[in-house]
Amino acid sequence: ATTNMASASAMITWVMFDALVGRKISAMGACIGAVVGLVAITPAAGFVNLGQSVFIGFVAAIVSNMAVYYKQQTSLDDTLDVFPCHGVGGIVGMILTAVFAKDVGVVYGHYETFKFHMLTLLIVSVFTFGGSYVIFKITGWITNLRVSPEDERLGLDISQHAETLRTSAKIALSTTV
DSSP, rough: OOHHHHHHHHHHHHHHHHHHHHHEEEEEEHHHHHHHHHHHHHHTTTSSSSSHHHHHHHHHHHHHHHHHHHTTTTTTOOOTOOOIIIHHHHHHHHHHHHHTTTSSSGGOOOOOHHHHHHHHHHHHHHHHHHHHHHHHHHHHHSSSSOOOOOHHOOOOOTTTTTOHHHHHHHHHHHOOO
């Protein structure tokens, strides 16, 4: 029930937040919001009540929605918004788990869990960002990580995969007949 409530809360919050800030409401936004809620509730699902799960979904949706918006204002290359949705949603869920976890969370007067969650967040962040940087550097020495500006202008479907809408339609028709 907590998983369902967090996901539903995040979906509704994502859509309503989009409307509130003047963005177009979309089915894609609703789906992204639902996934953000699932990501955020994962560490807390067995340790929070329904009201707390609704709050976790609510907060995760707003924070992730803002992260997606601000990421789009940068030159960062994250086409599917993986970090603003999964990364930020997971961070919010991890922090709020330490706040609400039954009998060991901050709302129950215990700060030890929160301290360990924050330390773990720091360690995991340094490890993943540092490790990713090293892997990207090594891979960059072996092969190009970016396509040429000309390939980007043509589009990766055509330049990298020789894929067109017509090719996709032919494949779809041949597999259904």
